[in-house]
Amino acid sequence: MVNDNGKSRILEFLGRGFRIESLLVVGAVLLMLSPFLGWLDRPIRGWLTGLHMPLAENLPPGLSYGLFSFSAGLMALLAVVKRLRWVSALAGAAALGLSLHFLLAYSIINAKEIIAINELNHQEERIIAFNKKNLPMTFMVNPTFDPTITTDTIKSRLYATIHFSTFGWYASLLGSVFIIMAFCRSKVRIKGKIIAFILFVTLMVWYVSNLVWAAILAEYHRDGGDYLVGSGMYYSAIDSYELAVRMDKNFNFMRSYHSNIGRAYYFIGRTDTADYHIYKGNMAMAVDDYRYAIFCYHNAIINSHNEGNVVKNSFLAWAYIKCGLYEYDNGMVNSAVESWKKALATSPFQIESYYYLCRAYYDLNSYDESVMAGLQFLKLCGNKIRGADTSSNIGDSYYRMKRYDLAREFYLKSLQLVMNGNQRALMSLVGVGR
């Protein structure tokens, strides 16, 4: 166990762990672990793992961030062999590039994903407001929940992407840093290191500027459109908006864009455009005239060409949800149920409807339907707090059905999901406060 120098072989072996190899191994492990962790933490829905996130919209789903990250990890392992140390530069650069690409992809290239995730964030915000108003003891909120996130500008989308990113992305980023550190500490000649560094930086600068420049220009034209609408130069404003959307297709998925261009169409009386009706619908929504808003959004669908799905998914479903909440607040529970069902029929992404339906059916003494809606929500929900709330809702329905065993089971499930601060489940189990 002792070598020629009188030192322990085991300790000598372990001591090697603090050299370049260890950095490579740790980096590789992090990269190879990241595909199985969440890269994005979607409100209500939970983690979207690296394996389920395609690298680009048009690529097969198998070519995911996870796969590339895993491959970079394998490459890094190759670099443990001294002769192949230069591979670590490739692996580190690829992994770092992948992490940066993730940020840019979700905030600039294909922003509709982050817009959809932010829509889930707003759904959660509405559920929290619903709880506060109608379920007074259900006030648990994730400490990192931020209802103020928007996705209208590049800056806000970058912030949103960073906000919603989670352990998988952190692992990938950290892993790439370890591998690059290993390369920097390796005995590869300094010239080689400098060339690798310059190549990487040049490539990244070219890549980023190429992507960002078009998006910045598009946003500039969009802002210009806002100014022109404000000044009353509607025709110029429409030109500016159209130029913006030609440069960046992501504007198609932004509500504010449709509303603003719709305003320009509205003042020049272009009733043949979908956005005209969207603007009218938005005005109706602002004064709580949901029926008229729904009528306008239907008109928008009739007049829409390629924007149809956006309008359908977003504006119309949103109007049905808000209409349902308004009706529920005013005691029209039956109408609210119908509105929420229509919201679901319009867009299956409006999963908040299941949550409201669970409670509304309970109020209507339709406990079976309440349980069904609750279970449907639980199936789609990956958020423990919302899951705990829903389990308590289901527990309440079972309690009314006198199925006390099942009620207890769901209250316990609720408590299991969130132990601290779950007063509602606790009090239901203790038998007070229902």
Add this chain to the structure above:
Amino acid sequence: MSGSGGECQKVRTKSGRLRFAILPVVLLGFLVGYFTWFTFFEYPPHRYHLDFEGATPIGMAQDMPDGYFVKELFIPGEVADAWVAISATDNYELWVNRKKIAADSFYALNVTNIHDVTGHLRRGKNVIGVRVNLRELGGGPGLLLKGGYADLAGNEHLFVSDRTWVVSPSFPSQGQGDLHWSSRQFDHSGWEPVRTASNFAKFSIFPSDTPPYLVGRALTGYWMGHPAPSRRTVYFVASFSLGGPARDAFIGLTGVSSYDLNVNEVSVTTNVLYEQKLDIYNIAPLLHPGVNTIGIGIKSMDEVPALFVQGHIDDGRAVISLQNESIWRVTDAVAGVTDLAEGDSLEWKSPVSFARYPYLPLGILSKSEKPIGFSLAACAGRFLAFSSVVGLAVLSMVSIWLLISFGHSRVRHCSICDSLCIDSLLHLPPLIFLIAIYLLKYDVRLDVSFPFNSDFIVVAIIILFVLRFMEFVKISISMVRGGKSLETVRISMNWLFPVLVVSLMIVGFLIRLHDLDGKSLIHDEISMMQYTNGLLERGYPSRTNGPYVKAMTTYELVPFSIVVPVLGAGFNDFGGRLHSVFWGTLQIGMIFLLGRQMFGRSAGLLAAAIQTFHPWVNYWSRNVFHPQMAQFWATLTVFFLFRAMASDFSKKRFVYPIALFFSLTYLSWEGTGFLLAALPVAILACKAPDLSWLRNKHVWASLGLILLVIFIQQSRRIFYMDSFLMVNGKLAELSLPQPFFLEPMYDPYFYFHNFFLPENNLILTLVLIAGGLLVFNNKPLRYLYVIILVPIVCLSNLLPIYAYRYCFYLESFMILAASGVVVTSFRHAAEWVGQEATIARFSTCLSLLALCALLFFGTNTLLLRLFRLSENPPEPPPQYREHIYETDYRSADQYVKANMQERDLIITARSYPFQYYAGIDGGINGNYSLTTLLRLTMFFDISDGGHPGLIDKFAGLPIITSLDELKEITARYDRVWYLSAPDGVFETENDVGTTSFVKERFKVVYETFNSKVYLWQK
């Protein structure tokens, strides 16, 4: 000259020192550019001094923390505009005719603001009520108020705080509790007249963040429109010229029916729905010197478009009022235009006046401030301009540095590298000067814009050139001539350090001892006193919990520490807190010893000085609870580990004390167990790849002892906890770390916000960040960084409960690391040049002293009050700001004790403070605890003949868990007391029905810091 050139050759050269030498130059350039930008190109955000002329600070006779001030005001006619400017001690709520208008707070100051109350003051009797809540002990609440209203004719009427006001020291109620104290029906005739506030002058008046220009005066002017009323889209434009950057620029506007505001061709906001409101925007960041244009588009489908605009634009030379119609032009023909530059071809007309404010179309307007959005172009423009100024300053500074160094090397015949280093060090004093000036921005007694004054830039540059001049002409400074004289000075000062440390310990002891029992114990302290009582009575830390005697299963060591001074000073608040004073004083000496060991005695002394006066440290070294004691043991553990590492773990006398002191730390509070995770990482960080210490049997024996202590403690804990059926167990139920990062309530930023960012710690954090570069070459620093970061990561991720105090034991390490960074970095800087570069060395010494002073004064309130450094300046995390009173259990409990009768029922929010303060000598106990939302930790009473239900964790009182129970129990008594202490949790621990029931049936008879005493007399 040649001689000195030869001397320069002796300067020790060191590869790479130029990389660091450029840092002070670039930093100074950046700061000069930054100051220049905000001095000459853009006014920084600032606060506003309000007009209180004629108003008297009013208070009340009693030294109670709450004051309900009321003024009854009779208004003969309709009110067009109304506003109230308030300055009050710590915290206030403004009520007008039972409507809450606003609330504001800033602890340790007279918080000031101005509020629009238009629409709330009406014809006839009006009640203006202000609840002022003082958060500091001593004196009563103070209020300074000046308000005004304008009638329909535009005449202003003022009212001020004076002897006509009345006050109540406790929450007043009439009727069934539903008559609010600020309602017009409330009878204030029995209230006391106010007195001149004795406490008001103690605090400085903190200027308002709301500008008074559009809120604090009556609106004037006319609604404007296009001469052709049939037009539906019209565009108003006003152009004006500014002689410099806009100091204040506010525009208030409303329109029929929607409006868009553009400033200098940038869209600021769009408002599509009209309300009876004047929207106020701060457009100063969008204005520039020269000609500016404001455009307002008004769009309407059915009504005649109309605009009402007010404005105040001040460039420091003149004020421009936008309500003047003559500066506006209007057109209706914009739609077909593609560029407003073609404006000359448009038909611009003078707007017509429709009606005078406050008449049609919208009538009386209330006012609200709204944020503006910055477009990408506006942001980019500002950023580019700012970057240009800063970049130019940096470039100039570097160029001058190179030029002067080149000149210096020629004159002094030394290498250019030496000259660059020498000149770089001369940048340190002006750099520290500007940093110090910049920090004053965060002092609440000064305006945020205070540092941005051209004089400061000039002074910094003068300092730099004076030092350069001295370096050129070689003026010698005898103190830093180096060689033997410096060594002589060093030896002759050997006696000074022990004297200073002992002095600090004496001062620290006196500070901690002063008014030690001035404030009531809080509930955590009282629970420690209960266990101490158990130790005295039963011989082991325990307490009676209803039918049970419960042995202590956490903080086991604390009662043993408390009991020693208690035996001498008695079982009281003073005696209980005395043990922490002892540990706190010892800690000052301990941190010096550790600092001396790691970075030398200067760093140790600086750390000890910071430790002595740091407000958060002082709070815990005057508290019965564990943090100060745990901190002391943790410091000893870290000290001995450092010594053991230095000796390669060869000396047993350093290895075994680690086990002993870690065990003591752990037994003070188990959460400090995460330190155990930090210790091996710290060793690896300092000694890797050398793992020979793993072969050392004493290291393993020491670890074995630690694990044994942990095992015994955990086993004992599980053994004792098993006897109880517990609901809502929190920290007491935890045994081992858990993967809390997978749980929904996981907050990775908690300790980041509450340990690194609070006001007194932020400067330390900034120094630690700046010192990050040193970590790679400095083992003691690396060691401390690991010791701080590993427990923070563990506490964030593995402990399911967060609390500010959990990381307190790391505070000393943070102080020490910051001190180490300062001293080490300057020591390195001084090594760049030889002993002969006297001026450079002098400027380094001067800068070191200045930075030490800055670090010292920046971390306490002796000289500076950098409250604005806090993430949330008005209300920092509890315990960080000095003198803030948390909860006064003592006087509330003693009030009940003094006024209760034999057959009274007493219900408490926290039973054990009442037991401690009221029942300890009189045998009086609360009868019930109240928490209808089951928020307290509670046991199920399974004892023979016990209460068949839930009992509270501390005093074993039965718990009322629903409103029905409360009604049923209170029905049996004629007089019922409810002790709402802490009052802050009343609403969160009980459902709405219960809180309403208590507020309606009970009357507040006594109110003190975060405590209310309710009495229901039937």
